[in-house]
Amino acid sequence: MLVGVLPLLWIACATPAGNLGAACEQGNGYACSSWGQQLLQQGEPQQAENAFGRACENGLVDDCITQGQLMMERGELDGAEPPLIKGYEAESQPATLALIDLYQARRAPGDEARVRQLSWDAPAIDKPPREVMFWWRPTITGELQYALAYSFQPMEFWSRRMTLGVHFAGADDRAVELNASVGYQHFLTSEVVPYGTLLLGGAFQKRTFNAGLEVGVKLCLGSIGHLNLGGGMSVGSPFHASIGLGINSLPVDLLLYIAAHAH
The missing domain is CATH 1.25.40.10 (Tetratricopeptide repeat domain)
Incomplete structure (x- = not known):
């Protein structure tokens, strides 16, 4: 701007x-x-x-x-x-x-x-082509659980209906799982976007192949990003709810570029 x-x-x-x-x-x-x-x-x-x-x-x-x-x-x-x-x-x-x-x-x-x-x-055209997402996963045990993802959703991917990305989940001070992700999102309106995401990767703590599913809804803020409510389950992460924030990856890309070229 x-x-x-x-x-x-x-x-x-x-x-x-x-x-x-x-x-x-x-x-x-x-x-x-x-x-x-x-x-x-x-x-x-x-x-x-x-x-x-x-x-x-x-x-x-x-x-x-x-x-x-x-x-x-x-x-x-x-x-x-x-x-x-x-x-x-x-x-x-x-x-x-x-x-x-x-x-x-x-x-x-x-x-x-x-x-x-x-x-x-039209509902998808003003959304960012790439997003960085962070989720907090509240648990009844009080353990701090979270997830991070980097998602690609250009207009070429069926007008942003399809997404590809990398997904990481952790708990307290340990890694839980690392996955590739593929998802579908439906633009109910320009602001309300239900989605489902398939996760495939590794479950570190269980030392096994990981598979899982995340579902939820994005409350979009145009090209800035979105708020996120959802839940899911996987081999590495049993059933969980999540509250998240997604932002346009451009500011993050800029910070990474500056960090990479700093002396």
Whole structure:
């Protein structure tokens, strides 16, 4: 977010209002974006649309979406499709929903099939492609049990319905099990996602092959992550309930990168 917002703030502060148009004409995408917002406030949507179009050409995906939405408002459905597709390909939920509205309004050959596909994608498209998850497993004995997992769920995996990952469980100061995981999640809504996960690996304490099943529900927070309530059982971990938190792996990836390159 900072990467996207800071250049816009700098342009707005450093460029006089009258010069935004000139800077945009010279190919400055951030100036085009700021100019488009200024033109909207002045009640000039057509010129704003052109400014957002220039920003879109310079790779500012949010402005592609704004351009497409403005074009839809004036009934230019065919022209609105390409910038909205750019937003959809960048995994933007607003762009996906706008495309659904566009195809439902246009009703050209093939649009009905496009609506079905986009409606299938829409609940999942704003979710993170990778997640780091932590569960606390309360027990009646008072023993501290927990689990960690790293999960992959890109749109290519059946629009995030399928997940693959690595799962580790521990108790107090000892390892309990390490598994590969494969799961399915059903997007009941964009925010409520029941899931089931099959675990296959090793049970350390019992020194044997491990197999297990986890089921639960995610309460999603968009691209940030989710809260998690569930339970399961395996050879290494008898029946248990779990309370968890999943976060987008990007912050964790960044910390690991910094740690790996620190001197």
